[in-house]
Amino acid sequence: MKKFLFILDKPPHSGIQLQEKLDVILTTAAFDQKVALLFLDDGIFQLKKMQQPEKQGLKDTSSIFNALEIYDVNDIYTEVESLQARGLKPSDLSLPVKEFYRKDINELMRSYDVVL
Amino acid sequence: MKYAIQVNASPYLSNVGYSAYQFIEAALKLDHEIFRVFFYQEGIYHAFKYSTPPDDELQMTAKWTELAKKYNIDLVVCISAAQRRGLLCDDEAKRQGKIDQDLAGGFRISGLGQLLEASLLADRFIEFG
Numbered sequence: 217m218k219k220f221l222f223i224l225d226k227p228p229h230s231g232i233q234l235q236e237k238l239d240v241i242l243t244t245a246a247f248d249q250k251v252a253l254l255f256l257d258d259g260i261f262q263l264k265k266m267q268q269p270e271k272q273g274l275k276d277t278s279s280i281f282n283a284l285e286i287y288d289v290n291d292i293y294t295e296v297e298s299l300q301a302r303g304l305k306p307s308d309l310s311l312p313v314k315e316f317y318r319k320d321i322n323e324l325m326r327s328y329d330v331v332l
Numbered sequence: 333m334k335y336a337i338q339v340n341a342s343p344y345l346s347n348v349g350y351s352a353y354q355f356i357e358a359a360l361k362l363d364h365e366i367f368r369v370f371f372y373q374e375g376i377y378h379a380f381k382y383s384t385p386p387d388d389e390l391q392m393t394a395k396w397t398e399l400a401k402k403y404n405i406d407l408v409v410c411i412s413a414a415q416r417r418g419l420l421c422d423d424e425a426k427r428q429g430k431i432d433q434d435l436a437g438g439f440r441i442s443g444l445g446q447l448l449e450a451s452l453l454a455d456r457f458i459e460f461g
Contacts (some may be wrong), residue, residue: 218452236373243444249452308430330457 246286252291336454341461366370
């Protein structure tokens with residue numbers, strides 16, 4: 217088993233990029249690997265509550281994030297500065313997240329075998 | 333060292349595919365092993381057999397086919413990413429009730445499990461794009 221850290225730094229609803237990344241994340245988790253997610257920069261918006269992507273002909277990916285628990289993906293990280301810069305608080309997000317300061321992100325990444 | 337490579341960008345919107353190609357060539361020359369190259373997302377556009385850029389441009393698909401032949405490298409295209417974008421091989425097209433065979437030589441189509449296997453068995457897994 218390897219420890220995977222997936223970095224999500226792109227905004228949601230820009231094509232199907234996120235959906236394809238989620239497919240990799242769920243496949244990795246389904247093969248019993250240790251999976252954690254780190255939301256950075258505009259990637260934070262992926263967890264913003266109250267999204268209505270169906271109007272843009274896109275799937276509601278936030279419901280997939282809510283299913284992560286079933287796959288034993290419970291390590292959801294985010295960056296304090298990314299939240300602050302966008303005027304968001306953890307309570308605006310659809311999942312409980314663990315916050316890290318930017319200065320500590322490097323150390324977090326180093327504790328994983330594969331960072332994608 | 334044993335490397336696995338993932339390519340996510342198309343040959344015309346980005347040059348990361350060529351960077352991956354150059355990395356692979358350099359690694360092979362230094363006697364490293366390339367366990368697998370996995371083409372995902374827009375990266376599947378590297379595998380279109382009939383892509384025909386002008387003669388004075390980089391012939392990326394042909395370069396991959398040559399590389400696969402010369403070094404016997406496993407070039408795998410993700411099936412779901414490929415089908416979304418209209419890249420089907422013969423048997424998959426038949427299964428879908430369609431007629432198509434767009435896959436360039438040296439490539440094969442398979443699933444995300446192949447990506448995961450590569451990332452688990454390789455010493456280093458590098459994502460381009």
